[in-house]
Amino acid sequence: MNAIDPDFEALLVYLKESRGFDFTGYKRSSLMRRVNRRMSQVEAADYPEYLDFLQVHPDEFTALFNTILINVTGFFRDADAWDYLRADVLGALVSAKSSDAPIRVWSAGCASGEEAYTLAMVLAETLGLEAFRERVKIYATDVDEEQLAEARQASYGEREMQAVPPELAAKYFEPVGNRFVFRKDLRRSVIFGRNDLVQDAPISRIDLLTCRNALMYFNAETQAKILSRFHFALSDGGVLFLGKAEMLLSHGNLFTPIDLKRRVFRRVPRVMPIAGAVFAEPIPAGTGGVVGLDELRNEAFAASSLAQLGLTSDGLVALTNRRLEKLFGVSSRDIGRPFRDLDLSYRPVELRRYIEQAQLERRTLRVADVEYGRNGDVTHLEVQVSPLTGKDGSLLGVNLIFHDVTAARRLQDDLEHANQQLEAAYEELQSTNEELETTNEELETTNEELQSTVEELETTNEELQSTNEELETMNEELQSTNDELQSINDQLRVSTAQLDEANSFLETVLTSLRAGVAVVDRDLRIRMWNRRAEDLWGVRSGEVVGQHFLNLDIGLPFEQLRPMLRGSLGEDGSSGEVSVDAVNRRGRAVVVRVACAPLRGQEASRGTEGAIIVMEADDV
Incomplete structure (x- = not known):
C-alpha cells in the first residue's frame, strides 16, 4: 500500500475545491503516475510547485484533467461480451416488459460516446428502428465536458470505425467528408450529460446500466459507494454490464452474476420487512357477544414485542x-405531551420530518439503518412511520413502530461473509473450468489482491493506448513538418549554391581590382577588406573585419577622411574623393586617392547601409 503523501493530498483537495473534480476516491498509484507525467511535461519538481503552477496558469487544468481522465473507449469493445449481451440478455430484458413500456439505459463513463452509440445499434437491432425511436432512452454521462461535447457531435474517423461491422456502419452512419456521423433520427434517443459517479445523484428506473472499465480506477471504498448507487439506479431485474477487469467479488448482496466471464450481473432486490397494521379493521356488526374488547386491545398493544x-x-x-x-423510557406518563418535547423526537434520529411527510403523503415511510447506543451496547433499528386514517379518509394520527433488527443485521453480515466466501469459491471453480476449456484463455481472478493487480494493469494498458494514439498523431504532424523542412532545405541548398557562386564572383571581381576596397557599415565597422587593401596596408582581412575603420593602425591620415565619410553615411549619402599623403606597409611615403560612395540597399527608403571606400596609391 502506498504511504499517504500530504502534499499530493493537498493537491487533490485544491482540485476539488477550485474546479469541483473529486479525485480523492481514485487509486493513488495510478493517479499519482498520471499527475507525475503531467508534472514532468511542465517541469514541476514536486506537488507544491505544481499546485503553484496551476494557480498561475488556469489553462493547465484542462491538460491535467485530460491526462487523468484517460477516456480510452471504442465501438463494440470486447466484442465477445457484446455478442453475449445482445444474444442472451437483451431479448429476455425486452420480453419481460410490456410492448409499449419505455426502456431506460445508462452508459456511465461514456467518454467520447462510442459505447452509447454501440448500445443504440444493439437495441435498434433487437427492437427494430421504429420501436427503438419510440421506447428507448439512453442516458450517457461523464465528468469530462470536452469529451461530452465531442460525443454529441457523433462524428468519427476511419480508425474508430474499424471496430463497427460493415453492415452496421452502412445502416447507422452517414459519411460526411472523410468522417462518419451517427444517424440524426436515432441520435435523439441518446442524451448526454455530466455526472460524477462519486458525488452526483444516480439516474433512476434504469433497465440496463453499462459502466465498462471505469470502476477499476477507484479504491475499494469508493467502488462500494458507486455500486450502491448503481443498485439504487437499476429497476428490479435490471442488468449491470461491467468491463473485463471488474469483478464485484464482495458485493453479492447487491448483484448476482448472470455471466461472470463476460461481467454481466443482475440486481439483487432489497427485501424490506413489512409490518402489519397497528390497529385492526373495525369489528363488524354481530360481534356483540365478545366482551372486554377495549381492554383486550389495550393489553395487546401494551404487550407487543415491538416498541410502538x-x-x-x-x-x-x-x-x-x-x-x-x-x-426509550417513554411511558403512559407521557400521554398528552407534545411529541416534539420528547427526546425520542430527535434521538436517535430526527423523526418529525418523517411524521410530517407520512401525514402529507398518506403513505408508510421506513427509516433504515438507525443506530441507538445504550449502556455501551449498540442496537440497530428500523423505524416504520404509518399514517392512521378513518373510514372517511380523515387523518386520525400517526403510529411509530421501532423494529429491533440487530439480530437480522448480524445475520446479514454473516450471510454477506458467507456470500463472499461462496463467490470466491465460485470464482475459483470458474477459473478451473476455463483452464480445462482452453489454455489460452485468461485465468479468472480469485481474490481481491489479484483483482487489484488486474485493474492496475488494465489502467496502465489504457494509459499506454492513449499515449500511443497521441504518439501516432504527433508522428503524423512530425512527418508533415519533416516534409516541409525538406522542401525548405532544398530551397536553401539552391539559394546557398547561388550565394556561393555570387560570393565567388564578387571575390574574383574584388581580387582583380588594382585598388584597395573596404566596405563599412553605418557604424564604420569593416564588413569586407579585399586583397589589394591587404597588400597596401599589410593587414589581413581576418584581422580587420569587424574592427572600426578609424581605429586601424595603418598609415592613413583619418582626420582628413572624416568629413568625406560623414557625407557618405548621411541621409542623402553623398560621394566624394580626396588625395592624401600616407605611408604604406613598407614604410614608404605614398599619395593615396581615397574615394567614398554610399552603400544603399535594395529598398531606397531605408537610406544608406554603410559606405564603400576605394584606396589607390601612387609612389611619391
Whole structure:
C-alpha cells in the first residue's frame, strides 16, 4: 500500500475545491503516475510547485484533467461480451416488459460516446428502428465536458470505425467528408450529460446500466459507494454490464452474476420487512357477544414485542407500550405531551420530518439503518412511520413502530461473509473450468489482491493506448513538418549554391581590382577588406573585419577622411574623393586617392547601409 503523501493530498483537495473534480476516491498509484507525467511535461519538481503552477496558469487544468481522465473507449469493445449481451440478455430484458413500456439505459463513463452509440445499434437491432425511436432512452454521462461535447457531435474517423461491422456502419452512419456521423433520427434517443459517479445523484428506473472499465480506477471504498448507487439506479431485474477487469467479488448482496466471464450481473432486490397494521379493521356488526374488547386491545398493544408509539393528528402522545418504555423510557406518563418535547423526537434520529411527510403523503415511510447506543451496547433499528386514517379518509394520527433488527443485521453480515466466501469459491471453480476449456484463455481472478493487480494493469494498458494514439498523431504532424523542412532545405541548398557562386564572383571581381576596397557599415565597422587593401596596408582581412575603420593602425591620415565619410553615411549619402599623403606597409611615403560612395540597399527608403571606400596609391 502506498504511504499517504500530504502534499499530493493537498493537491487533490485544491482540485476539488477550485474546479469541483473529486479525485480523492481514485487509486493513488495510478493517479499519482498520471499527475507525475503531467508534472514532468511542465517541469514541476514536486506537488507544491505544481499546485503553484496551476494557480498561475488556469489553462493547465484542462491538460491535467485530460491526462487523468484517460477516456480510452471504442465501438463494440470486447466484442465477445457484446455478442453475449445482445444474444442472451437483451431479448429476455425486452420480453419481460410490456410492448409499449419505455426502456431506460445508462452508459456511465461514456467518454467520447462510442459505447452509447454501440448500445443504440444493439437495441435498434433487437427492437427494430421504429420501436427503438419510440421506447428507448439512453442516458450517457461523464465528468469530462470536452469529451461530452465531442460525443454529441457523433462524428468519427476511419480508425474508430474499424471496430463497427460493415453492415452496421452502412445502416447507422452517414459519411460526411472523410468522417462518419451517427444517424440524426436515432441520435435523439441518446442524451448526454455530466455526472460524477462519486458525488452526483444516480439516474433512476434504469433497465440496463453499462459502466465498462471505469470502476477499476477507484479504491475499494469508493467502488462500494458507486455500486450502491448503481443498485439504487437499476429497476428490479435490471442488468449491470461491467468491463473485463471488474469483478464485484464482495458485493453479492447487491448483484448476482448472470455471466461472470463476460461481467454481466443482475440486481439483487432489497427485501424490506413489512409490518402489519397497528390497529385492526373495525369489528363488524354481530360481534356483540365478545366482551372486554377495549381492554383486550389495550393489553395487546401494551404487550407487543415491538416498541410502538401512537400520536394524534396534532402531534400529542396518545398510546405507548411496555417495550417502548424499556427501550426509550417513554411511558403512559407521557400521554398528552407534545411529541416534539420528547427526546425520542430527535434521538436517535430526527423523526418529525418523517411524521410530517407520512401525514402529507398518506403513505408508510421506513427509516433504515438507525443506530441507538445504550449502556455501551449498540442496537440497530428500523423505524416504520404509518399514517392512521378513518373510514372517511380523515387523518386520525400517526403510529411509530421501532423494529429491533440487530439480530437480522448480524445475520446479514454473516450471510454477506458467507456470500463472499461462496463467490470466491465460485470464482475459483470458474477459473478451473476455463483452464480445462482452453489454455489460452485468461485465468479468472480469485481474490481481491489479484483483482487489484488486474485493474492496475488494465489502467496502465489504457494509459499506454492513449499515449500511443497521441504518439501516432504527433508522428503524423512530425512527418508533415519533416516534409516541409525538406522542401525548405532544398530551397536553401539552391539559394546557398547561388550565394556561393555570387560570393565567388564578387571575390574574383574584388581580387582583380588594382585598388584597395573596404566596405563599412553605418557604424564604420569593416564588413569586407579585399586583397589589394591587404597588400597596401599589410593587414589581413581576418584581422580587420569587424574592427572600426578609424581605429586601424595603418598609415592613413583619418582626420582628413572624416568629413568625406560623414557625407557618405548621411541621409542623402553623398560621394566624394580626396588625395592624401600616407605611408604604406613598407614604410614608404605614398599619395593615396581615397574615394567614398554610399552603400544603399535594395529598398531606397531605408537610406544608406554603410559606405564603400576605394584606396589607390601612387609612389611619391
